Amino acid sequence: MSTLALRGVKKSYAAVQVLHSVDMEVQEGEFVVLVGPSGCGKSTMLRMIAGLEEVTEGEIRIDGRVVNNDTPKQRNIAMVFQNYALYPHMTVRQNIGINLEIAGVGKQDVERRVRAAAELLGIEDYLDRRPAQLSGGQRQRVAMGRAIVRDPAVFLFDEPLSNLDAKLRVQMRSEIKAxxxxMPRTSIYVTHDQTEAMTLAxxxxxxxxxxxxxxxTAMDVYSxxxxxFVASFIGSPAMNIFETPIGSVDGAPAFELGGARLPLPPGxxxxxxxxxxxxxEHIAIDPSGKAKAEVLYVEPMGAQTQVAARAGTQDLVIVCPGTTIVKTGETLGLTIAPxxxxxxxxxTGKRL
Incomplete structure (x- = not known):
């Protein structure tokens, strides 16, 4: 296992700067997930770590050694791509072992390492099949197997589950976590899916x-x-964020919501x-709540129910247990723990 560090890394294409002095430290065996909206620079950063993009300014270090000028092969990094990148004319066995064969590893050692990776990923029964004979999830396991057999210093994952359907994404997420x-490995994983980020990282x-x-940690960025930006990006449904006058309740600062003043957090x-x-999910429907909101519409979702409501001039989304019975037009009492x-x-948008 290895450490990875980015120090003041910048990336520009002509006059357009896409990465601005990025600093990041990844410890041995740590699984770090990069998440953000499309175009935020996460895939560019991954490709720079892999050596597929040049660094405009700054340093990338693996185990303390600057690798800016190293080729991808010299960096000893394995990358799992979104589109699997399998050779259609080769069997699963050949796809997993191809890089070892190119590196001159002996046939017996290649077979041993391919079989060990296949058993780890649960695809040992498919070694003689070709990619066209496999499901999307099986193809992704083959791509992961090809990375595993190399025993690289760092694993890179570029949105590996985005081509799978929702059910299979959940299954593969669990398998990657397991x-x-x-087999803990220093890993960088790129996704636009915050659920993947929160569950894997x-x-x-x-x-x-x-x-x-x-x-x-997932709990750090959530709580x-x-x-x-982070507050609205992490969490689904998104956090309700609004401007409100600040007054006081019993001498303590308070904000206004739905005709009531609610105390701010201590300090x-x-x-x-x-x-x-x-x-x-932190807005509680409570008949005794002083803040009042009118229900605009209700979205039952089984285990939970989403309620769109208007508290005075403020629109809110409320998540409550699926057993809660709420009707459009009803007036709700609301409470929120400080x-x-x-x-x-x-x-500035920064947390106070």
Whole structure:
């Protein structure tokens, strides 16, 4: 296993800068997921780590050694692509072992390593089939097997599950997680799917417009987003974020919602205009709640129900248990625990 570090990494195409002085440290055996909207620079960063894109400025280090000028082969990195990149005329056995054969590894050693990888991935019964005879999930396992047999310093995954249907994505997510537990490897995984990021990662890196907005565990970025971008990007449905006048309740700062004043978290003393953030799942429907909201429409989803409501002039999305009975036009009482209230500067978007 190896460490990976990016120090002040920038990437430009002519006059367009797509990565802005990125710093990132990945420890041995750590599974780090890059997530962000399309065009945020995450795939470019992955390709730079792989050596498929040149670094405009800064350093990429593997085990402390600068690899900016190394070829992909010299970096000892294995990459799993979105489109599998399998040779259609080769069997599964040949696809998994092709890089070992090119490297001059002996036939017996190739066979041993191919079979071990196939058994680990549960595809040992398909070694003599060709890619066209496999399902999408099986093809992705073959692509992963080809990376595993090389025993690389770092694994790179470029949206490997995006071509699979929803059910198969969930299954493959579990299998990748189990594989990382059995065989920990330093890994960078790129996705636009926040569920993949949150479930797979030891640490999540949220990117936006070529910059890292926040890096931390799934719980870190969910419970303490550092700015409004992270707050609105992580979580589904998205966090309710709105501007509201600040008053007081019993001498403590409070914000206005649905005709009531609700206390801000302890220690928050705003001296500037603020934005308040409420996660839909943290807004409780409570008949005794002082804040009132009118139900606009209801979306039953089985285990949970999403409610669109209007509290005064503010539109909210509320998530409640699926057994909750709510009707359009009904007036609800709402309560929010102070610890579940997020406060951001209106001017900078940063957490207060």
């Amino acid at each position: 594989l990382q537990t059995k 030891d640490r999540v890196v949220i990117m936006n417009q070529g910059r890292i907005e926040q890096m931390g 303490r987003p550092e700015n409004t 928050i003393q705003p001296s500037e205009p603020v934005l308040v953030g409420l996660r839909p 610890d579940n209230i997020h406060v951001f500067s209106k001017a």
